[in-house]
Amino acid sequence: MKATPLSASLAGLMCLSLAACAQSAADSATQALFSEQRLQLQDHAGQCRLTGEDGELDLLLKWPCQFHRDPQGKLRTQQVGSTQVLLVESSEPDEPPSRDCNTTLQAIRTTEQGLEASTVVSRVAACPPFQWDEKVFIGLFEAAAQGS
Secondary structure, eight states: OOOOHHHHHHHHHHHHHHHHHHHHHHBOSSEEEETTEEEEEEEETTEEEEEETTEEEEEEEESSOEEOBOTTSSBOEEEETTEEEEEEEEEEEOSTTOOOEEEEEEEEEEETTEEEEOSSOEEESOOSSOOOOHHHHHHHHHHHHHTO
16 A cells, blocks of 8 residues: 555554553653552542552652652652662642742662652752752661661
8 A cells, every 4th residue: 555645644643642642651640660560649638648569558748749750751760779769759839939849758669578668758948840869769768777
């Protein structure tokens, strides 16, 4: 069959829409694929809850919360030894005239037993989207180990 400009355009649109569907199914503000597991963030009595195939984790963050993502919108993770770490963030704008936000971060990592949330959070005055320093990904677990 000979390709016409119309059929070529339709094929191009189909490819664009398939790519968009593939990306939105993979990562969004509240859904992500992490360590081959589909995760979702949900409201649980005003708090953020992480649900996945391994169960649920009640986080120390207020709802609404979201996965920390890279500038392209994909879930941002860090490899720390054999462990993968992601961040969940919850943010509220400060009262005007301030342009800052009250943002709270919590880290989630893979373990042999499943997913584990850090027992401490980090509070910062920056507003998402923001590319948090790589040290935040591991620092929240180190702070808990040191008792801070």
